[in-house]
Amino acid sequence: MxxxxxxxxxxxxxxxxxxxxxxxxxxxxxxxxxxxEALLRANCRAYKRAFADRYPENDIIYAGKAFLCTAMCALLAEEEMCLDVASAGELHTALMAGFPPERIFMHGNNKSRAELEMALDARVHRIIVDNELELEMLIALAKERDRQVDVLFRITPGIDPHTHARIRTGQVDTKFGFEVPNGQAARVIERAIAHPNLNVRGIHFHVGSQLLDLEAHRQAIEIAVELLAQFREDIGYVAEELDIGGGLGIRYLSSHEPPSIASYADVVVGTLDRCLKEHNLPRPRLLQEPGRSIVxxxxxxxxxxxxxxxxxxxxxxxxxxxxxxxxxxxxxxxxxxxxxxxxxxxxxxxxxxxxxxxxxxxxxxxxxxxxxxxxxxxxxxxxxxxxxxxxxxxxxxxxxxxxxxxxxxxxxxxxxxxxxxxxxxxxxxxxxxxxxxx
Ligand SMILES: Cc1ncc(COP(=O)(O)O)c(C=O)c1O
The missing domain is CATH 2.40.37.10 (Lyase, Ornithine Decarboxylase; Chain A, domain 1)
Structure with missing residues (x-):
């Protein structure tokens, strides 16, 4: 190979x-x-092209956890990519490289107060809220600054993707996010939508990594759109953004046959459009966070x-x-x-x-x-x-x-x-x- x-x-x-x-x-x-470098850039462009053709209202957010250093940030900025950071260290790397904060998404399942302050002060584009403790902290910090913060909420759709147990994150039994199946996600997010210091832009999920079939993404999109439909029914809230995480697998062996970026885009956009139509919902901005499949x-x-x-x-x-x-x-x-x-x-x-x-x-x-x-x-x-x-x-x-x-x-x-x-x-x-x- x-x-x-x-x-x-x-x-x-x-x-x-x-x-x-x-x-x-x-x-x-x-x-x-x-x-x-050529392959790195080609992968960024393949994502951009695949989604620009099928779903123009989208952003490709490279997941920095896969590989990050200042030169990588500069290359991503040249390719007009967005960037997902999941720690103070990743955020610092991006800022040191001059990566535009308005294209940075801040993740983390146990963000410290210092990390949240850093993200707020840098004016990152979105903070992805993972749990109630973080939510309380974020609201307090937003109030101190008299600011409205743009957030997404990480949900766990409750599905079990086919990959190694340690890189499976979409199932009920996970440390990440708010659970959909038991109603936690709806309860917390509906409260947050009414909060004056929060601007809830939408929801996020990440089902797992090194996925060689697209079934998990398909199922998770169906569940996420049902949740968005429920928000509209219950409180008249129409989400602006849906972030479907990363996870597309790559070739480690010549026998591996990961879906191409184009066929992945077909499944994502096909499923999303079908579900939106079923629920009569408008297209949200589609966000995604590929890491491994870029680098x-x-x-x-x-x-x-x-x-x-x-x-x-x-x-x-x-x-x-x-x-x-x-x-x-x-x-x-x-x-x-x-x-x-x-x-x-x-x-x-x-x-x-x-x-x-x-x-x-x-x-x-x-x-x-x-x-x-x-x-x-x-x-x-x-x-x-x-x-x-x-x-x-x-x-x-x-x-x-x-x-x-x-x-x-x-x-x-x-x-x-x-x-x-x-x-x-x-x-x-x-x-x-x-x-x-x-
Ligand atoms: C929230 C989130 N987004 C994106 C990714 C990137 O996943 P991948 O490298 O499989 O594309 C991960 C990986 O752990 C993640 O946790």
Whole structure:
């Protein structure tokens, strides 16, 4: 499987954005996250085009949790995307990059007072209210500022999408949002609509992530529109906006066949229009928050292969110079990936190996993958690591966070520096009574 601008060059090396990955590894070191700018931009544009044609009153809001840094914010601003942030850190990143606050949507299921203040003071476009505690806090802060705040309410439609349990969020048994099935959502939202400091623009849901079929979105849209119809019946309120979250899956393996953005748009718009017609409701502004499907396939991780340990009759371990700390998804979600030896990309992948990391535990990364015969010093490329890899990186074992480079037309720009050993001790504090002479 070759994704985006990936191709195999005359040296038999994997190339991305016109850059030889073996040369990138040599120049910048490994582990290295490589982001394919052309694919990133193409995905933003594919979303915009698909919905502009079918439902012009819409916004595409990139979900920053998937991958965020200041250069990414700048690229999103150039593509005229909106941005979903879910913490003070993500909001700060966006503001530092000069991303327009009037295109920022503030999420979070336990927003602190400080986060809400930051969002209000930055004048973000929408705050998505998740629970009653937050609602009370927000009202108090809005009153203090004598302001009316534009909000959406996160609802949980009570459906069970087909994906890993830890990225399922639309079911009744979830920490997120206001429940539709037991009437909580209607009760709270109807009260909020009457509040003078709130401007309730509509509702939001996010059913889950890495969805390879569109059934969950279809069901959730049906439930959300029923709720909107109920608001109109009960209190004459007609919502202006419906935010359907993110969740569209991507190709981690060549056997994965996620729906295209265009067929996703067909289902979303087809279902929404049918439901609106059934209830005789006008079209609300359609908002959505794709993360993984914008950046996932645009990212490739490069590692240097260390020991290759063959256990006859059992398996062959290929150990790389990263692991759990730069990609926790295999451990968290049993996530699977496709790999190739970047400097032997034109050789047959005829050996089955298990790739492991260098952490102090059994951090198996990729089990039973087929590769060209690996040797110490080879470069291993892991595909589709653009989403929830750098974003989820940790300093476990005091590993430094890898660097991120953005590649385009043969040019590689560093967009996140590699952490240094000095960074690792920067926040350590030595009490005087423990200090030792150096
Ligand atoms: C509220 C919300 N919106 C959008 C997303 C992005 O989802 P995805 O990356 O699957 O598109 C998430 C992911 O967790 C989310 O929680």
């Amino acid at each position: 070759l994704l985006g601008t990936q191709r195999i060059n005359a040296q038999g090396h994997l190339e991305i954005g016109g850059c030889d990955t073996v040369a990138l590894a040599r120049e910048f070191g490994t582990p290295l996250y490589v982001m394919d 996932g396939e645009a990212g490739t991780t490069l590692y240097t292969i260390g020991p290759v340990k063959e256990i006859p009759g059992v398996r062959t371990y290929v150990v790389v110079d990263g692991g759990l700390s730069d990609n926790p998804r295999p451990a968290l979600y049993d996530a699977v990936y496709e790999v190739l030896v970047a400097n032997k990309a034109n050789q047959p992948a005829d050996l089955t190996v298990t790739v492991a990391g260098k952490h102090c535990e059994t951090d198996t990364l990729f089990q039973d993958v087929r590769v060209a015969r690996p040797e110490p010093g080879d470069i291993l490329a892991v595909q589709s690591t653009g989403a929830y890899n750098y974003a989820m990186a940790s300093n476990y074992n005091r590993f430094t966070h890898p660097m991120v480079v953005l590649v385009h037309n043969g040019q590689a720009d560093v967009i996140v520096e590699r952490q240094t050993l000095e960074d690792l001790v920067r926040h350590d504090v030595m009490p005087a009574r423990l200090a030792r002479p150096k």
